[in-house]
Amino acid sequence: MMRQPLPPAELDRNRHAAPQVFERLRDAIISLALAPGTVLSRAALAQQYGVSQTPVRDALMILAEEGLVDIFPQHATKVSQINLLAARQAHFLRRALEIEIVRTLAEAPDPALIQDLQALVDEQRRALEVNDLARLSALDQAFHQRQYVEAGVMELWVLQRRHSGHIDRLRHLHLPLLGKAATILDDHQRIVDAIASGRGEAAETHLRRHLSGTLARIEDLCQRFPDYVRR
Amino acid sequence: MMRQPLPPAELDRNRHAAPQVFERLRDAIISLALAPGTVLSRAALAQQYGVSQTPVRDALMILAEEGLVDIFPQHATKVSQINLLAARQAHFLRRALEIEIVRTLAEAPDPALIQDLQALVDEQRRALEVNDLARLSALDQAFHQRQYVEAGVMELWVLQRRHSGHIDRLRHLHLPLLGKAATILDDHQRIVDAIASGRGEAAETHLRRHLSGTLARIEDLCQRFPDYVRR
DNA sequence: TGGCTCTGATGTGCTAGTATTTTAGCGGCG
């Protein structure tokens, strides 16, 4: 029997079991606490969380749809290798969505939106000054999410997040994010300004450069950590 | 006990049951054979297909993720109302993806791609001449899918299809597609020409007009069939 | 008559357990 590196804390019996198992497994996989290739025994997981196999099975089925685990029928379920093709497609998805979003928003800039985005950029600036990376990351998410909401496509934000598992795992291989933070902030500021002044093309240009940074890091990481990555 | 308007044919015992149940239910929902609001009893469906409740449950869970059924915890599972917001977001998703695709393809047009697309357009023209609507529809799908494949994002084609359930149901409310077929063909031809000559902006323009036709029909249908639509 | 409470029926979420399928590993044969 293998040791399980997962948090052993018990589930909340007042909530449904399956979503909780899903969340825990997803966090563990994305943080690489469960390394690619790890076999996920349904029976073992069920015992570990103190539930039967059905909620575990439900969780694993959802994870399989996101591509975070591979289910080999009648045989085994394993944490998937990081898939470069899947990561590229997830990045394509995000790029396509956010370009269309900034173009839409720039057509009729809403002052309330601009105010919110500017506030988020300013807060990011303060977080950078005190080197609070966790807060910086959260604010970055909020900055982009705010635009989905304004465009009336919040479900597409959720969709995009649900398909970013491979990218998120790559991000966890790449701790020294700090050097790029100033550049990211500049990009954000330029995007806000372009939307505010109704320059859709300019917003698209800045967004493309902003996201291309992520893509470059992806390709780089895949070369430096070939064990985790399936080519 | 209500009558079930589903095909009673038995399942293939050599394939897994859950995916078959899923496919049948999805087809029935999208074709509106199962009207929005219909209660889907797990026990009844299990009996109907000659399987136990688990594969039915699996199928219903996937359908719920696509938004085609609503699961009310501990109470009931129903075919969802057609959701205009979801349809708009699915349309936004498709528009964003295909615009980014044609722009990418126009940057470095591949002769083999152009040849395939042109062949598909020509075949559509022939199908239109003999009023073969089913074939026209299939060729339309193939035309767009071919571009996803060329851009290396076939999984995003699948993703886009999986989220088009609400739109597909609206399409089934709207039989007289024939009037627009010639316009659709013209759009396709212009998109091919624009990609072939490397004019990304032009391709985007034609694609936008092409897709805006669909969106206009969506809004129209929602007004004409208010019973099925949740606003 | 209108609104609140309680009860019963219904159905989901989960538990327990069976059966079929897959694959690793071993032994024999060419």
Place this chain on the structure above:
DNA sequence: CGCCGCTAAAATACTAGCACATCAGAGCCA
């Protein structure tokens, strides 16, 4: 020595069934 087939272990897909949550509707009260 290498390839093929057999065997057995293990995991998934499925079957059967229970328990608690939810809601419709009857009955009671104001």
